[in-house]
Amino acid sequence: xxxxxxxxxTHIKFMWLRKVSFPLSIVLVIASLAGFFTIGMNYGIDFxxxxxxxIKTDGPADIGAIxxxxxxxxxxxxxxxxxxxxxxxxxxxxxxxxxxLAQQSVVSRIRTIFEDDNVDFRRVEVVGPRVSGELAQAGAxxxxxxxxxxxxxxxxxxxxxxxxGAILTTAxxxxxxxxLFVLLQxxxxxxxxxxxxxxIGYSLNDTVVVYDRIRxxxxxxxxxxxxxxxxxxxxxxxxRTTMTSVTTLLALIALYVFGGEVIQSFTLAMIFGIVIGTxxxxxxxxxxxxxxxxxxxxxxxxxxxxxxxxxxxxxx
Amino acid sequence: MLxxxxxxxxxxxxxxxxxxxxxxxxxxxxxxLESWPDFLPKNQMVLGLDLxxxxxxxxxxxxxxxxxxRMQGLVSDIRTTLREDPRIGYTGLGVxxxxxxxxxxxxxxxxxxxxxxxxxxxxxxxxxxGGQPVNEFDLTVNDDGLIRFTYSEEGLDNRLTYIVxxxxxxxxxxxxxxxxxxxxxxxxxxxxxxxxxPGEGDPERLKDIIGETAQLxxxxxxxxxxxxxxxxSRPPVGTVVKMSVDDPPFPYLLEEAPLLxxxxxxxxxxxxxxxxxxxxxxxxxxxSGARKFALITQQNVNRPxxxxxxxxxxxxxxxxxxxxxxxxxxxxxxxxxxxxDLAILxxxxxxxxxxxxxxxxxIGPGLGADxxxxxKLASIIAGTAVIVFMILAYGRFGIIADLALLSNIxxxxxxxxxxxxxxxxxxxxxxxxxxxxxVDANVLIFERIREESRAGRSVISAIDAGYSRALGTILxxxxxxxxxAVILFQLGSGxxxxxxxxxxxxxFTTVFSAFTFxxxxxxxxxxxxxxxxxxx
Numbered sequence: 001x002x003x004x005x006x007x008x009x010t011h012i013k014f015m016w017l018r019k020v021s022f023p024l025s026i027v028l029v030i031a032s033l034a035g036f037f038t039i040g041m042n043y044g045i046d047f048x049x050x051x052x053x054x055i056k057t058d059g060p061a062d063i064g065a066i067x068x069x070x071x072x073x074x075x076x077x078x079x080x081x082x083x084x085x086x087x088x089x090x091x092x093x094x095x096x097x098x099x100x101l102a103q104q105s106v107v108s109r110i111r112t113i114f115e116d117d118n119v120d121f122r123r124v125e126v127v128g129p130r131v132s133g134e135l136a137q138a139g140a141x142x143x144x145x146x147x148x149x150x151x152x153x154x155x156x157x158x159x160x161x162x163x164x165g166a167i168l169t170t171a172x173x174x175x176x177x178x179x180l181f182v183l184l185q186x187x188x189x190x191x192x193x194x195x196x197x198x199x200i201g202y203s204l205n206d207t208v209v210v211y212d213r214i215r216x217x218x219x220x221x222x223x224x225x226x227x228x229x230x231x232x233x234x235x236x237x238x239x240r241t242t243m244t245s246v247t248t249l250l251a252l253i254a255l256y257v258f259g260g261e262v263i264q265s266f267t268l269a270m271i272f273g274i275v276i277g278t279x280x281x282x283x284x285x286x287x288x289x290x291x292x293x294x295x296x297x298x299x300x301x302x303x304x305x306x307x308x309x310x311x312x313x314x315x316x
Numbered sequence: 317m318l319x320x321x322x323x324x325x326x327x328x329x330x331x332x333x334x335x336x337x338x339x340x341x342x343x344x345x346x347x348x349l350e351s352w353p354d355f356l357p358k359n360q361m362v363l364g365l366d367l368x369x370x371x372x373x374x375x376x377x378x379x380x381x382x383x384x385x386r387m388q389g390l391v392s393d394i395r396t397t398l399r400e401d402p403r404i405g406y407t408g409l410g411v412x413x414x415x416x417x418x419x420x421x422x423x424x425x426x427x428x429x430x431x432x433x434x435x436x437x438x439x440x441x442x443x444x445x446g447g448q449p450v451n452e453f454d455l456t457v458n459d460d461g462l463i464r465f466t467y468s469e470e471g472l473d474n475r476l477t478y479i480v481x482x483x484x485x486x487x488x489x490x491x492x493x494x495x496x497x498x499x500x501x502x503x504x505x506x507x508x509x510x511x512x513x514p515g516e517g518d519p520e521r522l523k524d525i526i527g528e529t530a531q532l533x534x535x536x537x538x539x540x541x542x543x544x545x546x547x548x549s550r551p552p553v554g555t556v557v558k559m560s561v562d563d564p565p566f567p568y569l570l571e572e573a574p575l576l577x578x579x580x581x582x583x584x585x586x587x588x589x590x591x592x593x594x595x596x597x598x599x600x601x602x603x604s605g606a607r608k609f610a611l612i613t614q615q616n617v618n619r620p621x622x623x624x625x626x627x628x629x630x631x632x633x634x635x636x637x638x639x640x641x642x643x644x645x646x647x648x649x650x651x652x653x654x655x656x657d658l659a660i661l662x663x664x665x666x667x668x669x670x671x672x673x674x675x676x677x678x679i680g681p682g683l684g685a686d687x688x689x690x691x692k693l694a695s696i697i698a699g700t701a702v703i704v705f706m707i708l709a710y711g712r713f714g715i716i717a718d719l720a721l722l723s724n725i726x727x728x729x730x731x732x733x734x735x736x737x738x739x740x741x742x743x744x745x746x747x748x749x750x751x752x753x754x755v756d757a758n759v760l761i762f763e764r765i766r767e768e769s770r771a772g773r774s775v776i777s778a779i780d781a782g783y784s785r786a787l788g789t790i791l792x793x794x795x796x797x798x799x800x801a802v803i804l805f806q807l808g809s810g811x812x813x814x815x816x817x818x819x820x821x822x823x824f825t826t827v828f829s830a831f832t833f834x835x836x837x838x839x840x841x842x843x844x845x846x847x848x849x850x851x852x
Binding site: 002003004005008009056100101103104107108111120121122123124125126127128130131134138139141142145146149150153154155185190191193194197198200201203204205206208209212213216236237238239242243244246247248249251253254255257258260262263266267270 | 366374376519520523661672673674675676677678679680682686687690691693694695697698699700701702705706708709710711720741742744745748749752753755756759760763766770785786789792793794795796797799800801803804806807808812815816819851
């Protein structure tokens, strides 16, 4: 007997469920945006500038002593925390006033504290004010540009409602993931941008699979009501949607548990994003099409679509 | 969909075999690889700095400092030019913001002054503008006698280009002298330099060596007054006060124009003073330097001269006798490492301008090794979990999907090795993510086959339809991810790029292995077993 996550021939009324899923998403999106603008994200040094030093001490480290020694240096906001073990310490120092040179002196001053102890400097990262501004800009452009490029691709392959629906779905995922960053105050760094972009890719991947089926069914069942047709399409792809989420989550959870401290917040964001992405491609992506008045348009443009040749045929 | 021509089968098998073959060297040590026959590939994956440890340093030319120094030089040139016979009276000569200016007293001689100062705009040859000479400075003359030199935009760009080129050369020399293995030094944008030194365990020393301007000059000491006196009053025209490196610093009054500079050196070595066994740096001048040095020392016996490094007086010995051999010695309370560093800097040459560190990331070799271990473990566990899950869910077809997944992993590693793309920690995450998502294509196909079979199709027809109908979806889904990966690569830097590369490679190999390779396996299976019942 083979494992089935979803029984064959389900008939769940997803369109009816949008009465729950829409308000839920709206509340989550508003809460995330509110959190983003009031509490704000915990930007890492990539975007805020500053210094990160990871050290490994000989035997368990005395965090209190390290904290007070660092406090005496007058470096402003300094955080000291364990990083994966009692002998592994992460020190974060905020950006120093006084330009690029001031950041450099932080490292040498901290080094003098540990000079006599047997301490291994495992990682030193210093980002000055100029670069951090540029990195933040490049990151924002990367997210915006990829959303735009994907919007055009889907527009080219499907009707416009699909493109708009896909972008709304994806924007929902990205905003709620950012909400998670705010809520847990996860370090938002360059690799978090990579995580967000991966979530965009995955969420779209999922949404496109559902949309593909909807388009196929639109051609097959011309008499069915849109609600019925969307429900059927989601039910048909439900098994695949959950299977893929489970295999991807299996891989990511392995990475989260065994992949080491350095990429843990990166993986956590992705795990969360996959869950949200799966939720949204089931509960949001298709209902958006109703909201955007799909049927009338889709029927009229259907015939042109068929004439597009082998490209369009391949998807039938 | 299920028919394969012989040559197609051969080609598909060949691609998978090539993937395995290219991945193979990564399992062996470099020593073992040496004994391999020549026809086998020996390239191993390139590990990013975050995996093998090393230092990443982003420098920027300190523009303000450079402009200020250049303007000071220009002011002294203006002074010399106007004082030439017949002397032109002037006032208010100095650096103003980022320009140099002077006011001519006698307005009737303004044209004469302009003509005389004109050559100082310093024409530069630039290929950018079709060989048309570009002036380094713009010269403006006001009717009220004010003459001003400002940097022209092209002039500054031209200088920066030259400075960055030269700085890269100097940094390369210094790192070579230091024995850094395979450093990567490259220009970024107009005025930035990226230095990557894999395996460098001591980034502080690296920074010390790169960051030092190492401008060495030799000046005569002006004895008309003491350094303290000059500090309190004003130093005579043509002289400057420079502090010594001693603690507390001691002021020296020096002639402004250097007699000789580090450019005239050909060699510098550490040795030990025979009297007190302190480390010293011995240097040797080139021919013209040696001649000049001999002349100077002949004319100035019993007068002190100063050795100045980056605006600080290292030592100011008195010339006891003419030095004609073209070599000399710098002694200045050095530590052995200090003397060694100075010798390296003198051999490698001076930086044309001050460099500032904008960004620094260094990873110790210990952390890198830990990350590789963690990445390996996570990949193996992730792979095993997915493989077991696929067999549980799809039985025999799950095995086929797993074979496709394995070939996919080999192809990813093979491609990374052949392309010599850098594998970073986020890159490993990208591979693990690909492992999870790679089976997606097979899931799509298998679910489709189940559906088609439920709809009443025969086994073979259901499988055929499953593959052909899933293709469009697979392509659409993967192209969207590819778009994200490409943009990530374009705009990202360092580790993020590594992630984008593995993600993009993963998409291509996934479509190949999950669609084409698994289809071949299914076709071969059908040919042998001729199944009458669908096993999924």
